[in-house]
Amino acid sequence: MSEGLRLPKFSLGVGDRFAHQAKAQLAACVMAGEAGVEVVPVWNKSNREHTIIGSEPSQTRVEADAAVKALQWTKPYFLDADHINLKTVDRFLTPCDFFTLDVAEMIGQPADAKDVAAFVARHPELVGTVTIPQINQPFKTDVAFVTAVANKFLAAVQDAGKIYRYLVEKKGEGKFIAEVSMDETDSPQTPVELLIILAAIADEKIPIQTIAPKFTGRFNKGVDYVGDVAQFTKEFTDDLATIAFAVKRYGLPENLKLSVHSGSDKFSIYKAIHDGVKKFGAGVHMKTAGTTWLEELIGLAEAGGTGLEIAKEVYAEAFAHAEELCAPYATVIDIDPAKLPKPEEVNGWTSAQYTSALRHDQGNKAYNPSFRQLLHVGFKVAAKMGDRYLKALEANEEVVARNVTTNLYERHIKPVFLGK
Known part of the structure; x- marks a missing residue:
């Protein structure tokens, strides 16, 4: 890993759907540096989001560079x-230098029987008693188990290999960071399953610098973690131990680290992440930290006047088109329709009422997770407003930026990277 781009130890995945908040987001990373820890920004925006908004990856690049x-x-x-495959990658080739290889569609698709047999034969160390340092209990496996795991994940890893080689062909070796996303599967990988996946990735010669495994619990968009924190803590530390072992065993990049596809705002597990990373001296990529688009709405509502009117209009439209907006995100939202206020009620709200319902402050009785999640997936409404929404952001830049920076630094960077 001496040559080429290298992802530093701590990185923060941030979305900027309307390409107006890069300065405010970067300001939070500057504050982290002033507090004594280097956290580098990774601006992420998926093909789906670009398509919905009608933007291009090149616009994200212009905003980030500025x-x-x-x-x-x-x-x-x-x-x-973010989450590209061979069908969607081309528009990202020039502006991007970090590629999340999304192989979700291939997980569970059986690999060629000869490939599976060859993999098992190549890795006798995975059969029998598998001891991973820093995990107390050794794992017992047999040929049937390793074959079954390879059957589930090998085709997906081979697909990642195809995407990676295409990127090398188009961009050149060492000119980008590769992440493999394995979080869209039915159940969390055990340490041995993760080890098998990492062995397969090493066989494909993909120099991944981050991997996103699946964790227990629900990672809904923009709201807190729902699940057993103790179980998450165990899985997270076991994954850290497995990665450290696989790096040495299979010659993977020594800066390989976990990527937590958080969906933002998983406050309950931030201490576990901080403590685990500190214990292992490891890095972490906290992806989708802080929902910037919601902070824009909070800033507009806080500003009052036209800003508040636009925030209310976005909610009314999102409420009217809830089914359509929620459909693509059905697996990562839990909205209780009975908890959604009627637009007529919201139209009578003050700035403080709107921001109290939307801002992720669990100590505030007015905070409404269903209201927040509907607005999270409602960015399409603002996209349809076009210039009117963007001009409102520009007119209220100071208050919007303050909310974006404060949210990222206080609620995400401090607990995850500083342990505060």
């Missing part, structure tokens, strides 16, 4: 082609 120049940021920063 922010870096304005704040005189001299540390690394990256643009993530």
Whole structure:
């Protein structure tokens, strides 16, 4: 890993759907540096989001570069082609230097029987008693088990290999960071399953610098973690131990780290992440930290006047089209329709009432997770407003930026990276 782009130890995946908040987001990373920890930004925006908004990855690049120049940021920063595959990658080739290889569709698709047999034969160390340092209990496996795991994941890893080689062909080796996403599967990988996946990735010669496994619990968009925190803690630390072992055993990049596809705002597990990373001296990529689009709405509502009117209009439209907006995100939202206020009620709200319902402050009785999740998936409404929404952001830049920066630094960077 001496040559080529290298992802630093701590990185923060941030979305900027309307390409107006890169400076405000970067300001939070500057504050982290002032507090004594380097956290580098990775701006991520998926093909789906670009398609819904009608934007291009090149616009994200322009905004990120301008922010870096304005704040005189001299540390690394990256643009993530979020969840790409061979069908969607081309538009991201020029502007992006970080690629999340999404192989979800291939997980569970049986690999060629000869490939599976060859993999099992190549890795006798995975059969029998498998001891991973820093995990107390050795694992017992047999040929049937390793074959079954390879059958579930090998085709997906081979697919990642195809995407990776295509990127090398188009961009050149060492010119981008590769992440493999394995979080969209039915159940969390055990340490041995993760080890098998990492062995397969090493066989494919993909120099991944981050991997996103599946964890227990629900990672709904923009709201807190729902699940057993103790179980998450065990899985997270076991994964850290497995990665450290696999790096040495299979020659994977020594800076390989976990990526937590959080869906943002998983406050309950931030202490576990901080403590685990500290214990292992490991890095972490906290992906989708802080829902910037919701902070824009909070800023507009806080500003009052036209800003508040637009925030209310976005909710009314989202409420009217809830089914259509929620459908693509059905697996990562839990909205109770009975808890959604009627638009007529919201139209009578003050700035404080709107922001109290939307801002993720669990100590505030007015906070409404269903209201928040509907607005989270409602960015399409703002996209349809076009210039009117963007001009409102620009007119209220100061209050919006303050909310974006404060949210990222206080609620995400401090607990995850500083342990505060």
